[in-house]
Amino acid sequence: MTETEIRKGLAGVVVDETAISKVNPETNSLLYRGYPVQELAATRSFEEVAWLLWHGELPSGEQLAAFRERERSLRALDPAVRATIDLLPVTAHPMDLTRSAVSAIGALDPEAEQEGAEANLRKAERLFAQLPAVVAYIQRRRRGEDPIAPRDDLDYSANFLWMVFGEDPTPTAVDVFRVSMVLYAEHSFNASTFTARVITSTTADLYSAVTGAIGALKGALHGGANEAVMHLFDEIGTAERVSDWLDGALAAKRKIMGFGHRVYRKGDSRVPTMKAALDVLLAERGADDPLAVRLSALYAELEREFVARKGIHPNLDYPSGPAYHLLGFDTEVFTPLFVASRVTGWTAHVIEQQSSNALIRPLSAYSGVPERHLA
């Protein structure tokens, strides 16, 4: 490529190799370390998937048991992290609070500056274990509720829901939540992961990389879309309004959140699995539940109309938004849930980037005023 060939948004540019995941738009598939994500979502815990992303292989029984024990021992939030959140307004966006909490967790970690895969794996496990408490704290604080201590008898997904809602979660809720965590975990060089790799490439620490990645994920063109989908559903209201609403939105050249993707052109490989999970939640509520009926019809109609008009398909945020709503989360907390999952992929990429690092520093074509001089 010459200096003047510009690919806006790096579209179509291959910037490095990765062995962590493969997104293939031709076959509409997504592999984590070689395994189809659908197979992992069908049978594996989120703990196993995290291990797979970090280590390249699924854990043995012994490795998994030891990891689960460590994860449980790391769940409780340092009071200083809680205090950091408490310094900030309750009305602040939960992504801002999550970003600040991760930054605080890093500043409190005595080995934050230690380089190398072993130290980074310990940091990754720490973030993995503590993000549920961070998100649960933020969600409960928004509702004026006291925090709830983690429970050692529950796995990652069940404990997450327990800490948020303070009730024993139903097996359906746990499973839908687990599936969403597995599906959100990793997606090659998306914007937030690339951000994490850019930060890592300067030799900054893992917490800096994750904090930066959270900033990149917040935007509605990326992770913020799961929140934006729910706002859109609230704005449209009912399936009957979709057609008129879409006329106005398209005339105003609005982006329809939860649709489209930079890499997939014929639909996101993860959508059928997440939609099936959403359908389980809808079915559990039953055909008489007004919210389930309204959401189900709205979901189907918006997808049908938009695909018919533009040929642009839903991405993962489209089914996850309403699924998180039905699970009981506030809309503003949806993207922090994405953070809790994607921290696995981000940290795997930090370790990979560090193992064969080159400073990421592209070129730009200058388009400003020609050289001039002070009189």
Ligand SMILES: CC(=O)SCCNC(=O)CCNC(=O)[C@H](O)C(C)(C)COP(=O)(O)OP(=O)(O)OC[C@H]1O[C@@H](n2cnc3c(N)ncnc32)[C@H](O)[C@@H]1OP(=O)(O)O
């Ligand atoms: C987990 C994730 O992060 S998945 C992505 C989540 N993001 C969203 O759901 C936000 C909505 N979607 C979008 O904004 C886009 O589809 C993106 C940002 C995801 C991908 O964008 P790009 O690869 O840059 O594609 P681009 O924006 O150039 O789209 C190509 C064309 O399709 C249109 N288009 C793409 N997505 C949408 C959409 N959701 N609504 C309306 N039009 C769209 C664009 O306007 C553009 O039209 P044009 O050629 O007439 O200008």
Ligand SMILES: O=C([O-])CC(=O)C(=O)O
């Ligand atoms: O790959 C992307 O550009 C966005 C995405 O779907 C993800 O990060 O999960």
